[in-house]
Amino acid sequence: MATIYEVSELAGVSLATVSRVINNNTPVRESTRKKVLAAMEQLGYRPNSIAQSLASNRSNSIGILVSELHGPFYGEMLTGIEAEFRAAGKHVIITAGHSDLATEQEGIEFLKSRNCDALILHVEAVSDQYLIELAAAETPFVLLNRHIPAIAERCISLNNELGGYLATQHLLQQGHRQIAYIAGPMWKTDAKARYQGHQRALAEYQLQANPKLFFEGDFRETGGSDGLSALLATKLPFTAVVCANDEMASGALTAAREQGLAVPDHFSVVGFDNVNFAYYTYPKLSTIDYPISAMGKMAARWVLREVYQCNNIKVQQLFEPHLIVRDSVVASNL
Amino acid sequence: MATIYEVSELAGVSLATVSRVINNNTPVRESTRKKVLAAMEQLGYRPNSIAQSLASNRSNSIGILVSELHGPFYGEMLTGIEAEFRAAGKHVIITAGHSDLATEQEGIEFLKSRNCDALILHVEAVSDQYLIELAAAETPFVLLNRHIPAIAERCISLNNELGGYLATQHLLQQGHRQIAYIAGPMWKTDAKARYQGHQRALAEYQLQANPKLFFEGDFRETGGSDGLSALLATKLPFTAVVCANDEMASGALTAAREQGLAVPDHFSVVGFDNVNFAYYTYPKLSTIDYPISAMGKMAARWVLREVYQCNNIKVQQLFEPHLIVRDSVVASNL
DNA sequence: TTGTAGGCGTTATCAC
DNA sequence: GTGATAACGCCTACAA
Numbered sequence: 104m105a106t107i108y109e110v111s112e113l114a115g116v117s118l119a120t121v122s123r124v125i126n127n128n129t130p131v132r133e134s135t136r137k138k139v140l141a142a143m144e145q146l147g148y149r150p151n152s153i154a155q156s157l158a159s160n161r162s163n164s165i166g167i168l169v170s171e172l173h174g175p176f177y178g179e180m181l182t183g184i185e186a187e188f189r190a191a192g193k194h195v196i197i198t199a200g201h202s203d204l205a206t207e208q209e210g211i212e213f214l215k216s217r218n219c220d221a222l223i224l225h226v227e228a229v230s231d232q233y234l235i236e237l238a239a240a241e242t243p244f245v246l247l248n249r250h251i252p253a254i255a256e257r258c259i260s261l262n263n264e265l266g267g268y269l270a271t272q273h274l275l276q277q278g279h280r281q282i283a284y285i286a287g288p289m290w291k292t293d294a295k296a297r298y299q300g301h302q303r304a305l306a307e308y309q310l311q312a313n314p315k316l317f318f319e320g321d322f323r324e325t326g327g328s329d330g331l332s333a334l335l336a337t338k339l340p341f342t343a344v345v346c347a348n349d350e351m352a353s354g355a356l357t358a359a360r361e362q363g364l365a366v367p368d369h370f371s372v373v374g375f376d377n378v379n380f381a382y383y384t385y386p387k388l389s390t391i392d393y394p395i396s397a398m399g400k401m402a403a404r405w406v407l408r409e410v411y412q413c414n415n416i417k418v419q420q421l422f423e424p425h426l427i428v429r430d431s432v433v434a435s436n437l
Numbered sequence: 438m439a440t441i442y443e444v445s446e447l448a449g450v451s452l453a454t455v456s457r458v459i460n461n462n463t464p465v466r467e468s469t470r471k472k473v474l475a476a477m478e479q480l481g482y483r484p485n486s487i488a489q490s491l492a493s494n495r496s497n498s499i500g501i502l503v504s505e506l507h508g509p510f511y512g513e514m515l516t517g518i519e520a521e522f523r524a525a526g527k528h529v530i531i532t533a534g535h536s537d538l539a540t541e542q543e544g545i546e547f548l549k550s551r552n553c554d555a556l557i558l559h560v561e562a563v564s565d566q567y568l569i570e571l572a573a574a575e576t577p578f579v580l581l582n583r584h585i586p587a588i589a590e591r592c593i594s595l596n597n598e599l600g601g602y603l604a605t606q607h608l609l610q611q612g613h614r615q616i617a618y619i620a621g622p623m624w625k626t627d628a629k630a631r632y633q634g635h636q637r638a639l640a641e642y643q644l645q646a647n648p649k650l651f652f653e654g655d656f657r658e659t660g661g662s663d664g665l666s667a668l669l670a671t672k673l674p675f676t677a678v679v680c681a682n683d684e685m686a687s688g689a690l691t692a693a694r695e696q697g698l699a700v701p702d703h704f705s706v707v708g709f710d711n712v713n714f715a716y717y718t719y720p721k722l723s724t725i726d727y728p729i730s731a732m733g734k735m736a737a738r739w740v741l742r743e744v745y746q747c748n749n750i751k752v753q754q755l756f757e758p759h760l761i762v763r764d765s766v767v768a769s770n771l
Numbered sequence: 772t773t774g775t776a777g778g779c780g781t782t783a784t785c786a787c
Numbered sequence: 788g789t790g791a792t793a794a795c796g797c798c799t800a801c802a803a
Binding site for chain 3: 450451452453454457463464465466469488490491492493494
């Protein structure tokens with residue numbers, strides 16, 4: 104691979120001048136620029152990005168930590184992020200935290216050790232305090248899907264509480280009064296917020312959540328199917344069940360069918376996230392839209408603006424969910 | 438950030454010695470090693486990976502090019518790859534090619550410009566010839582899900598033809614004789630191979646594919662729903678439809694339901710890939726297992742062995758699909 | 772076993 | 788505008 108030095112020789116200029124035309128940051132006489140460009144072309148020169156990084160103290164890489172690389176949710180998020188950076192000539196280093204405390208911390212250390220210019224974190228297990236301290240360190244980062252007041256300026260988040268509220272409100276408006284709830288792991292902030300929204304909606308109707316009609320799932324299909332089985336096993340009546348995400352809702356639909364119960368005839372189901380496949384379940388899932396791709400994109404833009412000084416980039420930090428009505432909810436006739 | 442130089446000063450040794458204990462490649466007296474380790478600890482030293490890369494001509498990064506970052510298929514693949522590399526202290530730079538010729542080529546150039554030690558490519562649009570030439574260049578790469586005889590030693594692939602064969606054979610064994618086919622984009626090698634397998638199975642029963650019962654889809658849900666509608670519109674009888682992937686199968690199931698047709702009562706459906714959600718469709722999808730996570734892992738191990746000289750690592754390059762029987766296929770009573 | 776010194780390919784700060 | 792020249796932080800012969 105040709106080096107900048109060989110280019111400078113061939114062009115008959117100094118190595119500094121070549122650097123200038125590469126970076127286009129200092130005026131260079133048009134004739135010399137042309138000579139340099141020609142030499143670069145002739146040698147098939149391409150700058151060594153590692154050397155650039157070392158000299159400029161900029162790696163042009165952004166570390167991304169997500170819980171998982173698979174699943175309908177993270178893929179959308181990564182797509183939004185990667186597209187934005189690629190267009191800006193930056194690259195992403197991606198790793199997974201598996202919602203596990205030690206793994207998440209190792210992941211962050213791993214990315215920092217890679218000299219990332221910034222991090223985008225979708226972390227669930229590390230504490231608020233840990234992140235607040237991390238904010239004092241040198242590597243800048245944004246938080247996706249998490250809101251910590253002390254570092255609010257670094258958070259891109261959805262109003263999960265409102266989402267939970269909207270889901271349950273929809274059921275209430277359809278006449279449902281006996282509503283079961285399949286939650287995500289309650290130590291996760293989004294799972295908790297969604298449930299709080301659920302409670303707020305109930306309260307507006309002078310209702311309270313029945314702890315016996317509550318099941319704590321794992322945000323995966325099996326959580327939904329196990330949850331529904333557990334709810335049915337209580338023998339308590341309910342006309343609707345809200346699931347804290349679409350994957351559990353999907354599992355609940357399957358479990359219901361296996362017990363010979365039809366949704367929404369026997370009971371209604373509402374999900375959360377509006378992942379791609381929610382449109383292809385049977386029945387099609389009524390759910391809460393989570394604009395995760397757009398939020399990923401915003402996280403990328405935050406980095407572009409705050410770290411790479413791309414001004415005139417607008418960043419939206421707070422997102423509002425909204426209800427998507429499909430076929431899994433009907434009016435209660437009780 | 439502390440540098441190796443500061444560590445050497447504090448430990449009272451030369452900078453070379455510090456480098457030696459970091460890389461653990463040259464014998465160092467135990468007592469000095471301890472001194473160095475202590476100094477590193479005290480200063481909170483962490484090697485600058487960029488400087489390491491420049492000096493050693495190794496970036497410890499592997500570029501991954503996939504068609505998309507979302508979707509049930511690529512996520513599994515990336516999970517397998519990332520886990521393997523992370524454990525080996527390497528990191529992955531991921532980008533998307535969107536099944537588009539120019540984008541794929543740019544993606545490859547982009548990764549090469551990032552000084553990746555190796556690439557893992559899941560490319561669909563670039564030609565065999567392009568890849569054969571790329572193999573002559575300096576950056577090593579493996580191909581995932583593609584078999585090119587001229588560079589077979591760099592290919593990790595599934596026997597797609599066999600998969601297509603198994604899917605159709607299953608239907609034939611269940612007594613189906615009028616079988617429709619919803620294909621992937623036929624310019625993609627896997628889509629073509631699957632269809633060829635379909636034809637081979639038919640031939641064994643002295644049958645031929647009916648071109649009127651063939652629809653070329655896009656490997657996405659809409660392709661499946663559009664495809665099924667088109668097949669029904671022909672008014673030709675069929676008792677089964679094989680879909681070239683699960684997403685299209687899912688779309689076909691939905692479309693069937695919308696037309697008031699029950700699967701598998703009116704006709705059977707078989708998919709391909711065995712993606713995660715195939716178990717949660719209604720009815721549960723009979724399909725062909727594609728061990729994509731394992732194959733991603735193998736691609737990573739190929740790199741570890743060929744590029745990073747981790748010997749005693751076994752790599753399996755050819756994978757065989759097998760049939761998964763669930764609920765979307767029943768015996769034909771015709 | 773340890774130290775010296777020359778690179779790795781750029782960027783950036785000075786002069787001129 | 789352009790050219791020297793010192794960083795950037797580390798690796799690795801080669802010597803000792």
